[in-house]
Amino acid sequence: MGLDPIRYKPWIGQRTEHAKRFLVITDHVFRHKLRSKWLLGIIVLGSILVWVFPILIFSLSPHDSLTTEMMLETLQNDLLFIFVLIAASLVCADLISEDLRGNSLVLYLYRALRPERYLLGKVLGALLVMSLFTFIPPIALGIAVTATQTGPDYAASAEVIARTVLAAVLTTIFFVPMGMMLSSFTTKRTYAAVGIFMFFFTMTIVAGIFSESDINWQLLGPGNLLNYWYDVIFGETLPKGLSSAGIAIMTFLLLVPPLMVTYWRILSKGVGK
Amino acid sequence: MNDALMTGGQGDVDKGAEGNVTAKDVVMRYGNIMALDHLSMEIPTGIVGLLGPNGAGKSTFIKAVLGLVEPQGGTITVGGLDSRQNVLTIRDKVGYMPEHDCLVEVMTGVELVSYFGMISGMSKNDSIPRSHEVLDFVGIGEERYRPISSYSTGMKQRVKLAQAIVHDPNLLFLDEPTNGMDPLGREEMLDLIERIAAGHKSILVSSHILQDMERVCEHVIIINNGRAVAQGSLKNLLGAQEGRMKLVARGVPEDLAPFVKYLEREQRVISTSEEHGQVTVVLILRGPSGDIFAAAKNAGVQVRSLTADLSTLEEVFIRSV
Ligand SMILES: Nc1ncnc2c1ncn2[C@@H]1O[C@H](COP(=O)(O)OP(=O)(O)OP(=O)(O)O)[C@@H](O)[C@H]1O
Numbered sequence A: 001m002g003l004d005p006i007r008y009k010p011w012i013g014q015r016t017e018h019a020k021r022f023l024v025i026t027d028h029v030f031r032h033k034l035r036s037k038w039l040l041g042i043i044v045l046g047s048i049l050v051w052v053f054p055i056l057i058f059s060l061s062p063h064d065s066l067t068t069e070m071m072l073e074t075l076q077n078d079l080l081f082i083f084v085l086i087a088a089s090l091v092c093a094d095l096i097s098e099d100l101r102g103n104s105l106v107l108y109l110y111r112a113l114r115p116e117r118y119l120l121g122k123v124l125g126a127l128l129v130m131s132l133f134t135f136i137p138p139i140a141l142g143i144a145v146t147a148t149q150t151g152p153d154y155a156a157s158a159e160v161i162a163r164t165v166l167a168a169v170l171t172t173i174f175f176v177p178m179g180m181m182l183s184s185f186t187t188k189r190t191y192a193a194v195g196i197f198m199f200f201f202t203m204t205i206v207a208g209i210f211s212e213s214d215i216n217w218q219l220l221g222p223g224n225l226l227n228y229w230y231d232v233i234f235g236e237t238l239p240k241g242l243s244s245a246g247i248a249i250m251t252f253l254l255l256v257p258p259l260m261v262t263y264w265r266i267l268s269k270g271v272g273k
Numbered sequence B: 001m002n003d004a005l006m007t008g009g010q011g012d013v014d015k016g017a018e019g020n021v022t023a024k025d026v027v028m029r030y031g032n033i034m035a036l037d038h039l040s041m042e043i044p045t046g047i048v049g050l051l052g053p054n055g056a057g058k059s060t061f062i063k064a065v066l067g068l069v070e071p072q073g074g075t076i077t078v079g080g081l082d083s084r085q086n087v088l089t090i091r092d093k094v095g096y097m098p099e100h101d102c103l104v105e106v107m108t109g110v111e112l113v114s115y116f117g118m119i120s121g122m123s124k125n126d127s128i129p130r131s132h133e134v135l136d137f138v139g140i141g142e143e144r145y146r147p148i149s150s151y152s153t154g155m156k157q158r159v160k161l162a163q164a165i166v167h168d169p170n171l172l173f174l175d176e177p178t179n180g181m182d183p184l185g186r187e188e189m190l191d192l193i194e195r196i197a198a199g200h201k202s203i204l205v206s207s208h209i210l211q212d213m214e215r216v217c218e219h220v221i222i223i224n225n226g227r228a229v230a231q232g233s234l235k236n237l238l239g240a241q242e243g244r245m246k247l248v249a250r251g252v253p254e255d256l257a258p259f260v261k262y263l264e265r266e267q268r269v270i271s272t273s274e275e276h277g278q279v280t281v282v283l284i285l286r287g288p289s290g291d292i293f294a295a296a297k298n299a300g301v302q303v304r305s306l307t308a309d310l311s312t313l314e315e316v317f318i319r320s321v
């Protein structure tokens, strides 16, 4: 019994820069998430239903160039909204809640890592995973359709691809801040996952009920909001009576305050027991 | 409060070493609870015990030094650097083993240790071999490849220690490191602490298990109600009362009784115990020890030994708090 009498050995080495250490967290989140079978299943299934069919159909059928209509038709598919929502729920659910449950937040924060860098590391990790479903496939769609086009107007296709990049970035970040916030409110990842999904789902239902009276109520629904953004990005006209300020405000509310609340939660929980 | 204890041992404080911590008038309130009440102390190099009853403010003090809580007043310096202005520099040199569970249960031991090594600034190529090295050191074997959720309390304590030393800090805070460990595990933990200290580290160990502290600490700080009530080297604290002696005498009961009466009258007796015709008396001498031998001779009692008696840490502790 007992320990082998091993001497304590010092470590001699070069430390990495303080400012770059959040990348360790990002890398860890990414690798960890790719080991989750549920998440991979959702991403694969979602990709087949949302992206693979349009890629095949649009690039195999004869076309002059990549058009705005092709992209909008693909992006404004309700299935995309549902799969992004499920993916975001699975990705974000345990990112903060797990560290609160096990009190491991203190192990991060006693090190030379500022709370905002901790949050940045986690958010970036989440975005990286989300982009597997929301960034890479739409760009792939754009490139595949452009590569198979029969017409000479590559500039037009390139412009659509550029707009697609914007739309893809927005889709990737859209649900993550709220997901992080709900994850920081609980110590149970299932509560967080269900909470994230239900939050956006409820908003959608509420938007549906009230939009009979005024079209601007639609903006409460995150799916509608995203679709209007796609219209804006691809230069389509918005429906009459829809407030652009409303779009801006709702988007701001979904993105900024949740991150601030998450940051505040990290500060107040970071002390540990 | 005991003035002799407060000043005891200040002379051997090793100033200027990298791990030294100084606290001046630190005030930390939680609402209207005064967790640290103008706490001042100086932590020298070596193994330092932070002793105090539950709620004394031990964990709060450690968190204040680490910058995890922000004290409302006072200053704390670590290795001469201000703990608020140089947070990041200090923290690269600090390891912390929290009191409560803090491990990521879904990770394996080796994943966790190397991960936190990287967050402390080690490259992946450094961190992985180093985490195996420290896990070997703390005595985690093949279990390191299993998720931490399957570990026993003792194993978790070891992994908690491993994550605290993976980046080779100069200053180590161990908050109740033997918590929940069996006697053998406790021994091993103390042994590990001693071996880490052999590499010129400052280690602050908080505990209320006095035997543990007595075994490993060179220096002790006793705090109560958020104040340092006694600090000094263990040797000084234990020997703090001059002239404290232990007397063992033998004789028939009829002779022993008047002798004990004499001692109680002429000396300051702290405790007396008697069994099988032998008394053991702890006392503080008031005059030359020759008087005692003379009195014993008169009473027909045989003095078997009269030796200096060191108080136990427990007594110092009870006297101080
Ligand atoms: N987060 C907190 N909020 C409110 N009060 C707190 C908090 N943390 C500690 N306290 C209070 O501060 C005081 C000191 O607590 P601390 O945990 O530092 O004691 P301790 O010496 O570590 O005790 P123990 O031996 O039980 O671990 C206690 O009265 C405690 O109730």
Ligand SMILES: [Mg+2]
Pocket: B058, B059, B060, B099, B175
């Ligand atoms: Mg404590």
